[in-house]
Amino acid sequence: MKHRFSLALPTGYRVQDVLAFHSRDAESVAEQVSPEAIRKGMLLGGVPVVLSVALPKGRARSVACEADAELPRARKVPPALAALIEAAARNILGLHIDPAPFVAFAREDALLGPLVVRQPGLRIVQSATVFEALTWAIIGQQINLSFAIALRRTFILQAGRQHKDGLWCYPEAADVAKLTVEDLTTRKFSRAKAETLIRCAQLVAAGELDIEERADNPIPAICKNLLAVKGIGPWTVNYALLRGYGYADCSLHGDVAIRAALQRLLGEESKPDMARTEQILQRWQPHRTMAAAHLWASLADRPNESA
Structure with missing residues (x-):
């Protein structure tokens, strides 16, 4: 059973940070990462789900997502499960914390400021759940x-x-x-x-x-x-x-x-x-x-x- 949706991406979104976090295990059994996509396996509400995220190229402002949920007797993904899937997608894409307030706060900081300038748009990538x-x-x-x-x-x-x-x-x-x-x-x-x-x-x-x-x-x-x-x-x-x-x-x-x-x-x-x-x-x-x-x-x- 497929659930398709898209998520808006902020200006200057750093795909490389997401790739780096989710590809840290070269032998991963629950994630498959390529320059074009991330596939993540997870249990949500007892349902095995594989979430596929087509990564943006260039200055894309949105990302396409598709979840394959094992619901053999359902005609469509229930709203509660769909909400869990979409929340997981936002998490693994690091869309929860907007880095802009911190950049404005720390840019002139004597200790951390130079790091902030070198890493514009850096985000915290989360676990799915x-x-x-x-x-x-x-x-x-x-x-x-x-x-x-x-x-x-x-x-x-x-x-x-x-x-x-x-x-x-x-x-x-x-x-x-x-x-x-x-x-x-x-x-x-x-x-x-x-x-x-x-x-x-x-x-x-x-x-x-x-x-x-x-x-x-x-x-x-x-x-x-x-x-x-x-x-x-x-x-x-x-x-x-x-x-x-x-x-x-x-x-x-x-x-x-x-x-x-x-x-x-x-x-x-x-x-x-x-x-x-x-x-x-x-x-x-x-x-x-x-x-x-x-x-x-x-x-x-x-x-x-x-x-």
Whole structure:
């Protein structure tokens, strides 16, 4: 069952940022990336979906999207599922945060200004769903990027489902909740990481942990509830806010790559510690998410340090 739609693109949209983020796993089982398109597999509302986005060429102002949802008995994609699909497309294209306010804010900043000038139009590309962002944040805790990517691939194969066209779909909470700790620890996950992933999924699947942002469940409440889950700390919450919600003011002071980028900018022999990093990042409130994007981009020649 196909659902077709298009999304408007802003002036100066940087296709290369989207390509770089979604092609970080050369052996990806859930994404296929080419210069012309991105195909992303995901479970949405229990339905295996492959989203195809035809990437723009030149100065195109819109992008065509098509989702193939496995709904054999339906005549058309239900509105609720269509809304989830379109939200996922906006996320993976990085359309949630408008970078212009941050550029105006930081252009003259003595420390970050030169980076902003060199990276006009830089955006935060998100995961397709909040749950994907949260699990990706847990997987990436305290390990380098290349190992995290390999674990993510294993995680998808263990908990996801395969679409009829062969692409694997990133799992939802109900799928992960069915795993045992041994399903992951026998595949290079630490016990603590496996337990946190499954614990979080079980809470979400049971409705005990609400991760959907709404008027009655704002970001501060979500943060508080996430921090109450064993194995989830401030870095994980802030990274999930950035990749899952497109929250504009995430403080990634615990991120090794952010600290490495600041070390380079400051010209110092060692990375600033977390307390000093947090203090430095405060100068860019309420735009710390975009500040993180520019700091990560400054480490492009050190891919294993960039999140």
